[in-house]
Amino acid sequence: MAINNPYTTYQNNSVNTASPGELTLMLYNGSLKFLQIAKKAIEDRNIELKNTNIQKVQAIVNELMVTLNRDLEVSKNLMSLYDYLNRRLAEANVKNDLSILEEVEGFLTDFRDTWKQVVQVNRQKQHAGQGGQA
Template identity: 55%
Template structure:
């Protein structure tokens, strides 16, 4: 029963989120999968590591294709996404923790910046801040 309530909460969170909040959820999901991949790599659970890296890569691909190509910032973001994606590939193929950490660092920077953008936007619009 508790799991069903959690699933309903999760679905409601996604369905009612703003586009900015959805992007934040993607960054957090990507970081979660990278963390799980690192844990699996350290435990020599290579099948799990592979699955988690592929999930993180799927999120990065989604972030790449949804970038507004007309925005000047996208020309700076796209190479960083590409680098993180490539680092995940190398981490997966070579079981390289350093590459995994490099990808994590880039995504964390994006996530932290995005969180601040959302906070500033809420303050600007409503005088509210987020505790996310």
Template identity: 50%
Template structure:
């Protein structure tokens, strides 16, 4: 009963969010799955760790797809996203938490910077 309500809330949140907010949600989701993958490795549950790392890879793919290539920074972000994907593959093969920590650090920086950009853009509009 609670799960369908939570899923409905999440879907509504996605449906009513701006593209900028959706990107922020992607970063947040990736960070959440990285934390879960590290916990799964700690718990010696390698199948779960694999599933969570794969979810992060899927999110990185979505970030790549949604890059607006008309801006010069997109090429730099693309290179960074591709680097993170390679690191996630390495982490998934070796179940190396240090690599996951590295990827998490990048994603936290991206999230925090994106959050600041949204705030700045809103303050300039309003």
């Protein structure tokens, strides 16, 4: 008999009810979480944990690349940046280089913070549009 974990249920509901913008924000947050684990793993000389978490960040960056709307000019620029980040992550993984992970973290933090603002502006617009309705 399976026991439902309330945290897992909450996580599943969060993902299932999130807007595309909120899902992107979750990806950025996840990438930053995995980067932190990878950085700590390098410090602790835990190569397996470092490798696993850098690969998770790479998978997220790949997902962000796949979801880009290639018709937009900004997407072409983001594609180049994401490609650069993936190459840097591979290099950090091979060299166990914390400074490269910190560089990648800076980019992903900036992307996440910008995207968070976009999501907040969109929410405000949605709520403003619903405010006049009965």
